[in-house]
Amino acid sequence: MRIAVIPGDGIGKEVTEAAMLILENLDLPFEYVWLEAGDEAEKKYGKPLPDETLEEVKRCKAVLFGAAGETAADVIVKLRQELETYANVRPAKSFEGVKSIHKNVDMVIVRENTECLYKGIEFEVDGVAEAVRIISRKASERIVRFAFELAKREKRKRVTALHKANVMRKTCGLFKRVFYEVAREYERIEANDYYIDAACMYIAMDPWRFDVIVTTNMFGDIVSDLAAGIVGGLGLAPSANIGDEYAIFEPVHGAAFDIAGKGIANPTAMILTASMMLRHLGFEEEAKKVEKAVEKVLAEGKTTPDLGGNLKTMEMAEEILKAI
Amino acid sequence: MRIAVIPGDGIGKEVTEAAMLILENLDLPFEYVWLEAGDEAEKKYGKPLPDETLEEVKRCKAVLFGAAGETAADVIVKLRQELETYANVRPAKSFEGVKSIHKNVDMVIVRENTECLYKGIEFEVDGVAEAVRIISRKASERIVRFAFELAKREKRKRVTALHKANVMRKTCGLFKRVFYEVAREYERIEANDYYIDAACMYIAMDPWRFDVIVTTNMFGDIVSDLAAGIVGGLGLAPSANIGDEYAIFEPVHGAAFDIAGKGIANPTAMILTASMMLRHLGFEEEAKKVEKAVEKVLAEGKTTPDLGGNLKTMEMAEEILKAI
Ligand SMILES: CC(C)[C@H](C(=O)O)[C@@H](O)C(=O)O
Ligand SMILES: CC(C)[C@H](C(=O)O)[C@@H](O)C(=O)O
Numbered sequence: 001m002r003i004a005v006i007p008g009d010g011i012g013k014e015v016t017e018a019a020m021l022i023l024e025n026l027d028l029p030f031e032y033v034w035l036e037a038g039d040e041a042e043k044k045y046g047k048p049l050p051d052e053t054l055e056e057v058k059r060c061k062a063v064l065f066g067a068a069g070e071t072a073a074d075v076i077v078k079l080r081q082e083l084e085t086y087a088n089v090r091p092a093k094s095f096e097g098v099k100s101i102h103k104n105v106d107m108v109i110v111r112e113n114t115e116c117l118y119k120g121i122e123f124e125v126d127g128v129a130e131a132v133r134i135i136s137r138k139a140s141e142r143i144v145r146f147a148f149e150l151a152k153r154e155k156r157k158r159v160t161a162l163h164k165a166n167v168m169r170k171t172c173g174l175f176k177r178v179f180y181e182v183a184r185e186y187e188r189i190e191a192n193d194y195y196i197d198a199a200c201m202y203i204a205m206d207p208w209r210f211d212v213i214v215t216t217n218m219f220g221d222i223v224s225d226l227a228a229g230i231v232g233g234l235g236l237a238p239s240a241n242i243g244d245e246y247a248i249f250e251p252v253h254g255a256a257f258d259i260a261g262k263g264i265a266n267p268t269a270m271i272l273t274a275s276m277m278l279r280h281l282g283f284e285e286e287a288k289k290v291e292k293a294v295e296k297v298l299a300e301g302k303t304t305p306d307l308g309g310n311l312k313t314m315e316m317a318e319e320i321l322k323a324i
Numbered sequence: 325m326r327i328a329v330i331p332g333d334g335i336g337k338e339v340t341e342a343a344m345l346i347l348e349n350l351d352l353p354f355e356y357v358w359l360e361a362g363d364e365a366e367k368k369y370g371k372p373l374p375d376e377t378l379e380e381v382k383r384c385k386a387v388l389f390g391a392a393g394e395t396a397a398d399v400i401v402k403l404r405q406e407l408e409t410y411a412n413v414r415p416a417k418s419f420e421g422v423k424s425i426h427k428n429v430d431m432v433i434v435r436e437n438t439e440c441l442y443k444g445i446e447f448e449v450d451g452v453a454e455a456v457r458i459i460s461r462k463a464s465e466r467i468v469r470f471a472f473e474l475a476k477r478e479k480r481k482r483v484t485a486l487h488k489a490n491v492m493r494k495t496c497g498l499f500k501r502v503f504y505e506v507a508r509e510y511e512r513i514e515a516n517d518y519y520i521d522a523a524c525m526y527i528a529m530d531p532w533r534f535d536v537i538v539t540t541n542m543f544g545d546i547v548s549d550l551a552a553g554i555v556g557g558l559g560l561a562p563s564a565n566i567g568d569e570y571a572i573f574e575p576v577h578g579a580a581f582d583i584a585g586k587g588i589a590n591p592t593a594m595i596l597t598a599s600m601m602l603r604h605l606g607f608e609e610e611a612k613k614v615e616k617a618v619e620k621v622l623a624e625g626k627t628t629p630d631l632g633g634n635l636k637t638m639e640m641a642e643e644i645l646k647a648i
Contacts, residue, residue, distance in 0.1 A: 073490040101425055101528060117457065122494035127461035129495040133441065137451035164542070166397040170446035171453040197545045201553035204425060204528050218488070221521045222546060229525035 001281065003030045004060040006053070008038040008075070010255025011265035011313075012066025018267030018317035019064065019274040025321055026286050028278075033060055037075045038068035038255070048074045054082060058246070062277050065250040066270065072254055077120075080113050085241035085248050086139065087146045088113040088220060089276070092207075092227035092237065097299040098307055100232040107210045108156070109227060110147040111220025113241055115139050118217045135171040135216060140178040146242070147214035148186045158190040159183065162199045162215040162223065175216055196223075203227055228252055235266030235306045238273035240280060249277040263312045266304040268294055271320055293323035325605065327354045328384040330377070332362040332399070334579025335589035335637075336390025342591030342641035343388065343598040349645055350610050352602075357384055361399045362392035362579070372398040378406060382570070386601050389574040390594065396578055401444075404437050409565035409572050410463065411470045412437040412544060413600070416531075416551035416561065421623040422631055424556040431534045432478070433551060434471040435544025437565055439463050442541045459495040459540060464502040470566075471538035472510045478536075483507070485517040486539040486547065499540055520547075527551055552576055559590030559630045562597035564604060573601040587636045590628040592618060595644055617647035 007016035023030070035053045042048040048071035057063055057079070068075040080088070088111035094103050121132040144161070151159050161179040163172035176193060183191035194202065196219045202209055203226050213223060228237035234253035241248040251269035259265055272294060279287035297319045303309030304316050311319065331340035347354070359377045366372040372395035381387055381403070392399040404412070412435035418427050445456040468485070475483050485503040487496035500517060507515035518526070520543045526533055527550050537547060552561035558577035565572040575593035583589055596618060603611035621643045627633030628640050635643065 070490075077491065117488075118491055120491070120493075122492065124494045124498065127498075129459045129498045131457040131459075131492050131495040133455040133457060135453045135455075164441075164545075166394075167401065167442055167444070167542075168446065168455050169444075170448045171455040174448065174451075174453045197549040200524065200546050200550040201558065204550055204553040205557060218491075221488075222524050225521040225525040226528055226550065229528040233529060234525065 001030050002033055002060040004033050004035050004057045004063040006035045006037050006063060007066040008255065009040055009069035010067055010257045010260035011253075012038070012068065012255055014260070014263060014265045014313045015251065015267045015270035016064070016066040018313050019270040021314070021317045022271055022290060022321055022324070023274055025324070026289075028283065028286065039071050042071050049078050057083070061247075062281060063246070063248040064274060064277060065248055067251065067253065067255040069255040069257060076250065077118055079248055080241050083241075083243055083246035083248060084114065085243035085246055086112065086114045086142055087242045088239060089150070089242060090224040090227070090237065090239045090252060092224070092231050094231040095236065095295060095298045097301050098232040098236065098303070101204075101230045102207055105207045105231050107207065107227060108150065108154070108212050109220060109224045110143060110150060110212060110214045111224060112139055112143040112215070112217050114217070116217030133168070133171055135175050137174060137178055140175045141182060144179050144182040144214055147212050148182060148189060151189050151212045152186065156189070156211045158192065158211040160199075160210055160213050161191070161193040162196045162213060162219050163193060164196050166195065172216070179214070199223065200226055204230060224252055233306060235269055235304065236272070237269050238276050240273070240276040242280065247277070247280055249273045263314065264305050265313050266306050267313050267317050268298070271317065289324050290320070293320045296323045325354050326357055326384040328357050328359050328381045328387040330359045330361050330387060331390040332579065333364055333393035334391055334581045334584035335577075336362070336392065336579055338584070338587060338589045338637050339575065339591045339594035340388070340390040342637050343594040345638070345641045346595055346614060346645055346648070347598055349648070350613075352607065352610065363395050366395055373402050381407070385571075386605060387570070387572040388598060388601060389572055391575065391577065391579040393579040393581060400574065401442055403572055404565050407565075407567055407570035407572060408438065409567035409570055410436065410438045410466055411566045412563060413474070413566060414548040414551070414561065414563045414576060416548070416555050418555040419560065419619060419622045421625050422556040422560065422627070425528075425554045426531055429531045429555050431531065431551060432474065432480070432536050433544060433548045434467060434474060434536060434538045435548060436463055436467040436539070436541050438541070440541030457492070457495055459499050461498060461502055464499045465506060468503050468506040468538055471536050472506060472513060475513050475536045476510065480513070480535045482514040482516065482535040484523075484534055484537050485515075486520045486523045486537060486543050487517065488520050490519065496540070503538070523547065524550055528554060548576060557630060559593055559628065560596070561593050562600050564597070564600040566604065571601070571604055573597045573604075587638065588629050589637050590630050591637050591641050592622070595641065613648050614644070617644045620647045
């Protein structure tokens with residue numbers, strides 16, 4: 001099974017090395033294809049997402065992606081759209097032993113990944129710039145169904161749609177309407193909805209009211225960082241971009257140039273991202289093993305400086321490996 | 325001086341009554357013009373913002389607005405645009421005696437109030453809905469300058485722009501460019517910027533890095549609810565919509581039908597809103613008096629059920645009145 005590995009820029013490289021230490025020590029039938037993308041790739045090849053990378057990626061079953069710097073949007077948004085990975089799945093879960101604003105949070109954000117303001121349709125004329133937000137019935141139905149199927153599979157009780165249908169009556173209105181249409185097919189799962197502004201307040205104040213969240217692209221971008229924030233920050237937040245054919249796995253964090261090269265980045269987000277990849281590819285047992293090991297290490301208070309610990313990136317990875 | 329008072333729907337009525345108790349007990353040269361808008365107005369007149377209300381409002385110096393229900397967008401967004409109140413000012417400040425996620429927070433969000441996705445330009449064709457996000461140089465310059473002037477007046481140290489210029493290069497790009505252009509005129513105030521997603525995470529995890537925030541309409545909507553959330557919730561969050569000619573003062577909260585009619589709504593947001601109105605109209609001393617009284621009452625632990633107290637709406641207002 002061919003797996004594309006794209007470390008990218010900044011701490012992307014460091015956390016990829018850490019995740020690879022774990023993967024290479026599990027008995028997996030993977031063939032790793034190392035590829036370039038990001039700021040450095042742009043310097044070398046004139047393009048942040050070189051054609052060769054894009055071609056190679058399409059011959060792989062999954063992509064493990066570290067982070068890109070200034071060119072992040074050109075790389076990751078393009079990859080998501082090219083590979084039609086329409087569902088961006090971002091769990092926000094608290095861990096024992098980690099200082100965080102709230103405890104016992106366990107939600108999953110399902111973010112539509114192909115349209116909304118991310119289509120990149122923009123104009124500027126005479127000092128007035130316009131961006132077009134596209135919301136289609138097709139993509140909305142697909143992402144809402146994905147969210148309910150995820151809820152069913154993970155035995156979750158509720159799916160909540162976030163929107164701003166009082167202001168965007170047509171675009172958010174369509175999304176909300178489709179949400180309740182699809183919800184009717186899942187009688188045993190509760191369906192409700194919030195305005196995006198109120199939802200952000202509640203994610204901060206009372207995150208336990210959320211279980212699975214489904215929302216459009218830009219709102220999903222915002223709530224996933226916020227939700228990561230209340231459970232301890234980006235050092236712990238993994239994500240998966242799932243399509244019918246391809247899948248891309250990347251931590252929610254970026255290249256973090258301020259701490260890059262020091263070997264102190266928290267590899268946990270990337271290791272949990274690798275575990276999401278394992279589960280997606282059918283290696284449930286291995287995925288669980290990695291998660292349990294991460295939980296154990298964090299519960300013992302072993303961690304990197306971002307969470308108050310003193311482990312270096314690779315030391316943290318080694319602790320997790322030992323715990324497997 | 326003519327002041328339009330629009331209680332509106334739900335708890336809007338209750339908190340307006342509470343704020344009026346305070347205002348009527350201060351020695352102010354105001355003539356109050358009571359007007360209707362909202363769900364009930366729609367039922368009575370067929371329009372949530374009756375023509376008469378709009379005409380009368382334009383003969384007043386300021387509008388004190390409670391809340392509207394289902395029709396909120398038709399009322400408040402329309403009012404903001406009709407009256408060209410281009411700056412939505414939303415302080416988020418922690419109070420002693422109030423349980424909140426964070427302490428010692430003191431930021432002001434300055435939200436552009438006339439354009440962005442709030443223009444209401446939307447279409448739907450064959451299952452694809454589109455919304456147009458408008459960002460103009462003119463409105464961006466105006467709001468950024470407003471934010472820096474506010475920072476100067478309130479002796480604040482930093483203005484932070486929030487945007488998503490890596491994805492919306494033209495619209496957010498324009499906003500960001502204009503931000504730094506204007507910033508150059510204010511040498512003694514620090515200027516920086518964040519991506520909206522990262523900013524939401526930091527508002528939750530580390531709000532002290534923000535002082536004045538300036539952002540476009542939809543992002544401003546989101547971060548103002550979020551910022552209210554980390555300092556104790558919507559029960560305490562006031563706001564002002566400021567234009568060159570008119571001004572509208574409204575709490576950040578809505579009609580809250582779930583608790584309406586019970587007399588338990590927290591009137592603090594509305595009373596602080598009235599105090600913002602007093603300051604805007606030149607009654608600085610009275611504005612301070614009201615704020616100090618609110619601080620004192622909250623510090624004594626006297627409050628409504630939303631913050632764990634047992635005072636009713638009017639009891640809370642009376643406590644504040646006594647403390648003045
Ligand atoms: C880098 C950026 C384009 C990206 C996004 O907005 O999707 C990032 O914030 C994320 O959430 O993965
Ligand atoms: C009611 C709604 C239209 C309004 C807005 O989005 O501006 C509200 O959320 C607010 O923040 O005042």
